[in-house]
Amino acid sequence: MTPLQTEHRTDAEPLLALEDVRTHFRTERGMVRAVDGVSLTLKRGRALGIVGESGSGKTVLSRTIMGLLPSTAEVTGSIRYSGEELVGRGRSTMRPYWGREMSMVFQNPMVSLNPVMKVGEQIAEPLRLHLGMSRADARATAVRLLTDVRIPEPERRIGQYPHELSGGMRQRVMIAIALACGPSLLFADEPTTALDVTVQAQILELVAEQRRDRNMSVVLVTHDLGVVAGHTDEIAVMYGGKLVETAPTDVLFSEMRMPYTMSLLRSIPRLDDPSHTRLPVISGRPPDLVDPPAGCRFAPRCAYARERCHVEEPPLVSTSHPEHLYACWYPVGSAEFAERDAELRAAGDVRVSISGSGGS
């Protein structure tokens, strides 16, 4: 790929454009609003991180785009992929997109791989099914894919079963399967959560490398802001089924506005803090999506919430940077935020404390 080609394709219309996407599930308890009005776009070749806690809707959103939802789901809004509308399609009309256009790497390779099928056959299957390759061609391509994902001795590995591989190698096989048909969009849903740190670093490096080589777009779904910081161009933070802040990665970290994003970042233990540093916490739990709170959904847990936050829902507004959107009445940097922050710090509130305590 020459730089010129890359530029040309990047400037084209967005690969993915979501408009007010809602995914609701019918349950005995009522309607679960798992995704509740999300709009975003993703350009070709870019990496987007979708960040949030369990229950924020991040996984459901990626499955909504892929069309991988159970029949209890109701999807409204618009999802345009390369200009084509995906909402309303059934499995049969979504199938041409799977593998060739978009594919997914799941969290747990031990569950996602077929334990009684050789690794090589599992990689060859989509090649034969989606691309109509011959058995011999598919086998040769499988070997090349395993080489691409840095699996040593690929000729021997294709004849092995998943249990004969280490956790890191299995995840590489999952990536090889996802890449097999040359998709333009790769979803990676917590691809490294079950892996060790050294393997995680290698897998993230591998995904980044494949993205560059193939000019592929990547959606990295994770609860860990550390993982997305070094490996994405843009970040979308989700809370309670909604997008609460979105920005180019460097802008988000340098100018975050949403108190939720800030709290999420602060609750991660950092290596450069001395041991026994007290971690600021987000008290309480994510909202019940059957009956979400009125106003801002984060307000019940937010140390900076005021009366208005519990009543009126804040819209997504942009900062001076047009691609930076946030939904908060009293964002980080506002006078009200600074005033409350000073009060909380003076009171030693657990939600903001950053100085050390405890220790021996």
Added chain:
Amino acid sequence: MSAPHLRDRDDLVLRVEDLVVEFPAGRGRKVHAVSGVDFDLARGETLGIVGESGCGKSTTGRAIMQMPAPTGGRVEFEGLNLVGLAKRDLRAARTRIQMIFQDPISSLNPRRKVWDSVADPLRIWKRGSEAEIAETVDRVLESVGIDPIRARESRPHEFSGGQCQRISIARALVLDPAVIICDEPVSALDVSVQAQVLNLLEDLKAEFGLTMMFIAHDLAVVKNVSDRVAVMYLGRICEIADSDDLYARPAHPYTRVLLDSIPVPDPTVTPTHVDLEGELPSPMSPPPGCRFNTRCSSADERCRSEVPEMRSIGDGHYVACHHPLVTPVTIGQFV
């Protein structure tokens, strides 16, 4: 094997010497899960044990509890060697050491009200009347932030993962143990809940005067709660030091690799290329010499034949490496 990092102090609660755990793997082969591990734990201290899957960190924790009993070595706890102890004495000793596991929901009985799960250890050991037990259970549940009234009416599935971990912690605390072994207690939790549980463990340590072993794969988490940290690789300790010192001057190439692998939540920091070759060797046939030699960029002939001994690099910091990243202190130089 010499273990210069074992301390000579009066306040040691636990002293583990030359711990070996091997499992039969059929056809006369053995899995060398833990191969000669030494460490000690002083009263009120938290020792972090960090390493990746298969390094033997969880097996070490379980071998202290004698579940299963180690193949060799000593586990000295409150003046007793737990290895080879009579069953009755071992049961009594186990009440003084408690464990907390990774998956909080599956480590609680799904059919029992969580209040009863917390009360059971006291009932089994007949620690007081039912009224006294109730008082202890309520008090401990409150100190971990669980409403005792709700605990009486609810089963584990009615609580979140973080709440179940709090309940597991309460169950470990009711017998007033001297040592708590936490095996990956926060790795199944969201970052926000993880922070709550880590803070809780620190508070409880102060409130109950606990001594803890904290086993985890996440170095940042381990650093946050530990006073001392031991790094394990393939059944051996490769480095042990005070928490802040280990991170300030890692001496073992493997520790360096682990530190470089941690994603930094800051986009201005370019992710470090992780300098680690190949895969973890099989614990059934660990490499001779230094066990890290097959993946280490500075390994030479000596590393492939001679097992490196623990050496001091000063300030209670020890490393088992022929080519440490920090120069060792020669005998006599270090006071």
